[in-house]
Amino acid sequence: MTQFRAILDLLRFTLGILSSFAVLSAGFIVFVLEGSNPDFITFLFNNGVLEWPGLVFGLFATMLLTWGNQAINDFFDVETDIANQRLDRPLARGDLSRNFVKILTFLIYLTAVLIISGLVLIYKVTIALLIFTIIFVIIGVGYNFGVKQLGFIGNVWVSIGYVAPLFMGFFLLNPQKGMTITACLIILNTTLFMSVGREVAKDIQDVQGDKKQHLNSLAVKYGTKMASIVATICFAIAIVSSLVAGTFIYKNLVFWFFDAVFASILVLTSYTIFVEKSQGGKKARKYTRWSLWVALGAFFFGIFFLPS
Template sequence: MRRCENSNALAYLRLLRPVNCAIAFASVLVGASLAGKGADAVSGLVAGLSAACVAGGGNALNDACDEAADRINRPDRPIPSGQVSARAAVSLAVALFSLGVGASAGLSAKAVCVALAAVGGLVAYDLALKRVPVAGNVAVSGISGMALLYGGVAVNRVEATLVPAGFAFLFHLGREIVKDIEDVQGDAAVGAESVAVAWGIRPALTMATAVYLTLIALTPIPFWQEWYSWRYLLLALCPVDAILLYALLSMWRDRSRQNLLRLDGLLKLNMVFGLLALWVGRA
């Protein structure tokens, strides 16, 4: 009985994608830290927990809405494998969304607005925008970039997070397009109009390449403007930009789902390097 309970708890944990939640939490903390000395650490932590709850709720809702496609793309996920029902996932999403927005109420009215905007964007994505080429990618990327802004809002210094949030938006936009290519078989089977399904794999690869090359070209600017130190530039060029270039070359050479899954994991690790560059590179 205990083994069954542990297995069920693990399935719910997998539903939340804890690594993604941890990255959302860390992004908010980095955003708050960019305000400099004197920033309210407690407010940053509360905002980070709020963002982690919203991210977890979004992941649970996404799995519930992607049940049909995941039977093909990710049959081992908790819902298609029968470990968790779609209804239970939606209930969990509602609970986590409520916790996330509730936590933001202890910060400020602006924080509540950001949290509500993120929840609204995630719901809109799952119910409608994911079926619209590019629009869904832009929505998810914008919400992901908002994590850094949320940290700034929590400590009342949003301006310091605008450029990092823009970089985060571009990073996630490229990754979302790569994930569209990765999931093209299942998305096509259920009629989802992703970029890769609607326009083809090669145009999707071209879009991801354009996004990442733009990001690479922009990354030195904060150093040139003396907003960030040489430590930022060092980490931005290697490993962050180096990994992006490697991922682009690899996906053009090998478009197999296995390789794209590997690159997706590498890009997720690169998010951590990007956050580290921002955190240690403050001028």
């Protein structure tokens, strides 16, 4: 049971669930904005891009890709995590071996690619989905082969991985209307800037270990105050972007409720990293994980209450 728990910690299990929900939500948002009946059951059973088996396997592949990226990141970050005393990381605390994680990561990526290949062959899904999957893997692997050394560019690179499931969901349903495409871009923009701010804030916690490993994060290169400012600017852009979505697209109280919670979490995160610095970076991980769920909830549940 201890090793099973360690594997769940390694994969960040809930992030995989979040990624699958993001794909499903993005597809449903396009489905409704393109003029279809805003009925989630109809979307799943009749008008979705895949039949039920394909849909289930597609969502599972998305989870696998997310889990693979988390595992490979821990594999390469083990020395930094040990230096930062990251006892929430199973490799750093010695619960799993690097060899086991290497094999597990390879099997996860391989399974995801095989599943997507099967969807392309059996359900005649566009081969672009397979190409997109391979790009997703490259994002995860490439970050650990030099991109993380590029500081802020590395933060943006990782954040693209957070946005990728949404993009996949939008792409699969091929939006045509101008308003739908605009909505997709606003949602992607909100998620991207929130994620970049999250990555910068997380680096504040890891600053001491990153210095020892000669990583050029903003917190290492310019100090935690500058990193806090950059993270706050990213959060502010994400909040403004979500306000644009609420004002011009969603226009309902359900969306505004979730959006108010989303904005409040990001404001709290900014305050925390300014006041508590390294300890604030630790809290920022938790707060911004909540904000990902809340933002997705705003975009998904708000779509049921669009004004007629």
